[in-house]
Amino acid sequence: MTKPSVLWVTRHGETDWSAKGRHTGLTDVPLNLRGQSQARKLGREIDRIGTHFAAVFTSPLSRARETARLAGFPNPKILPLLREWDYGEFEGRTSADIRHERGRDWLIWSAAVPHGESLRQVEQRADAAIEQLIRTNGDILVFSHGHFLRVLASRWIGLPAEAGQRLVLNASAISKLGYEHAYRVISLWNASPARSNES
Numbered sequence: 001m002t003k004p005s006v007l008w009v010t011r012h013g014e015t016d017w018s019a020k021g022r023h024t025g026l027t028d029v030p031l032n033l034r035g036q037s038q039a040r041k042l043g044r045e046i047d048r049i050g051t052h053f054a055a056v057f058t059s060p061l062s063r064a065r066e067t068a069r070l071a072g073f074p075n076p077k078i079l080p081l082l083r084e085w086d087y088g089e090f091e092g093r094t095s096a097d098i099r100h101e102r103g104r105d106w107l108i109w110s111a112a113v114p115h116g117e118s119l120r121q122v123e124q125r126a127d128a129a130i131e132q133l134i135r136t137n138g139d140i141l142v143f144s145h146g147h148f149l150r151v152l153a154s155r156w157i158g159l160p161a162e163a164g165q166r167l168v169l170n171a172s173a174i175s176k177l178g179y180e181h182a183y184r185v186i187s188l189w190n191a192s193p194a195r196s197n198e199s
């Protein structure tokens with residue numbers, strides 16, 4: 001009997017930008033020293049899970065690839081669909097800074113993103129990533145980014161991308177997207193002692 005695909009999804013470790021709450025989309029910011037330590041600790045947590053992974057995938061951005069390497073997975077498959085949200089004109093800016101300009105009710109989840117990806121585009125990319133990932137049967141390990149993984153988890157359980165607003169995801173956290181009977185569920189979410197801000 002073929003084992004269904006189960007996604008173990010991990011957010012990369014801390015960067016200098018994420019530590020300051022700066023939206024970090026396609027800018028290739030490396031892990032800082034704390035993020036490197038978090039990635040190694042994540043590797044030990046993954047070891048304790050004791051799961052054999054049929055495949056390991058990563059975003060092409062260096063902070064995700066470095067997290068994978070330091071966690072003990074030096075040769076993951078690069079899947080461009082797993083990259084972070086393209087924040088366009090909001091890249092590198094904090095939510096507080098953007099709200100000062102656009103109003104206190106501004107949220108990335110409900111705002112237009114000038115010269116970047118819309119939430120619908122990120123949702124479509126998450127759907128495409130899921131379809132590609134589940135071509136591999138068994139347990140799959142994924143290294144990606146905060147906002148994107150929140151959208152991906154929402155889509156896994158059939159909710160719109162906006163539901164990701166309710167799924168906080170810390171740096172170097174690991175989560176499990178699996179099944180209960182025939183239904184897709186979030187079996188584990190945000191399992192990590194590390195804390196950070198967005199993306």
